[in-house]
Amino acid sequence: MERNYQLIPRGEMEPYFDGKQSFLRYNKFWKNVTKTRYDPEVVNFRLMLIQAMAFSEGLFNGVGPLDTCKNQPFYVWNIPANEDNIIEMYNNCLLANETVINNNPTYNEQTYTYANTTLKPIAERMTNDYGIYPPLNPEDDIIKSRYYWDMSIYYQYSYGNTLNEQTGCVYYTQLVNSVENYLNGSSIMVADLKNGHTHTMFLVLTILGAAKNPFPLSANLTLSQITD
Template sequence: MIPFLGARCPSAGDIRKFDVLDKLFENASLSKDWQRSPFGQSQASLLTQRGERELYLLGKRSRKRYSKFWSNITYDANVVEFKSTQVSRYSVIDRKRTSPVRTIGDCLLHGLAHGLRDIRRDNVTAGIHTLQASDEELLMHHACPLWTATVENSSVLKEQVEIYIHTHLSKIARRISNQLGIRPPLEAIHAEHIYRACSYAVTYSGRIDTWCSLLEEEDFLKLEYLHDMIKYYGFSYGSPLNARMACQFYTGLVKSVDDFLDGKSSIKSMMKFAHAETIIFLTTILGLFKDDYPLDADRFYRSKSRKFRTSKIAPFASNIYFEIYNCTDNYESTIFIQMLVNEKPVVIPGCVYTFCSWDRFKQLLGSNIGCDFDEMCKL
């Protein structure tokens, strides 16, 4: 299971953007009664109460879905493996803070443990394995110099974003400035800041009558496409390297399953706490949610048939499950894998059904199993 954090406070960068918006709109009559940004830098990226509940309920649903499996397991670090990235909000206990802080692992395991014998958060704490900062398995782009040089700092991505902002967002900013008499007028990028402020207003307080009220339906579609385009080039099909970035994860997955099947391992369950980028890398390497066209600045952003939508692939509390089945027929056993993205089974491209034979799955991964990550990521 690979869960991504639930609803959280904005990042430090977003909080600075919202502070700028507050100053730009401080004299606008429409927004005088609005609550100013409630977020401080000390809250940056921490889980909200809603996010805690989302993860708790995810844990409860997991317990219900796999009740037969969990009822036969007494927690043991040699049976249930936990890993998290080296980011404090992801691990089970945040040891960097003096006050109690709810983390993704803490909340999810609380839901999972509820009613299960001998699986308690305190028991799990000692068994959590926090990966190093240069994590090739769950935070793979941070461990890849080639990705930083050619993808994160891609001139193609910057060009596409600049074209799109100039073509679409400048019109939104101009309209809002004229309607509310904002002087000096908003810059094009401020439309994107309003979109983000809107999303956090909904997530944090359930309000759609503040920043969201400034945007029209067409604006939401344009701004959604901008964010999808950035993720498309940064973590998915916009760069060939992205289609290999999860090779170390799948190498570990295949080895772990094969070792268990061969009697070399007692690990029956792996839970890994990761990031939205991880979710996208894991789906990209398998060819999931791939459109027949690139997401570029000239593409028709309103297309309802578009598969690559990060709001569907990696929203708050997104997750991936890999289920392994041993099916016996006429005394012959066949191993199958089923992949669930956000708790829904998906057909892996190259497989006919959601249940894909283990051998076929490994065949589809090809040279990604046993990849030399360091060599691949050399500058």
């Protein structure tokens, strides 16, 4: 693959190719979208800005008026993260901050128990067997160590708390409203795209019931259940 020197491999190449793939897959939709009808919005974080720009370049590269590459200029607009209640709805939700992100006894109990019953023996064995920096970790230990973060995501951003199954509603509400505004002629904006952090995507998927585990993620799951 020829190197695109306009983009850095970390953080830009993937959204660039996402844009190209989206244009090919939904060509009937995108070929009718002009500059005034495309509205990329991001939270005011550097990574979000460069990813939105890379996605836009992949989406419209070759169809614009600029130079031999025919790029199409687009402005990515953003608002401060602490004022964004759609992309950063989770961090700006008072109830989520008071009961899910913080002061979450179920999350604290499960992760504390798992850290002491599973991670502590692994750490002790690694230290005794290899020293502080082991050259290679057994595969089971890697899976068990990663599961700690799976539990963290589960309880703080996904099905481990019922509030997480509701928080993403604000995202879909604005999406449906924007589509209805276009269909009824009150807006010419066809694509109102919002680029958020991973925790935003977890909430958006959770409210849809996507990738739901058959059982709760808890500290006492067996290795076969973790890998199932």
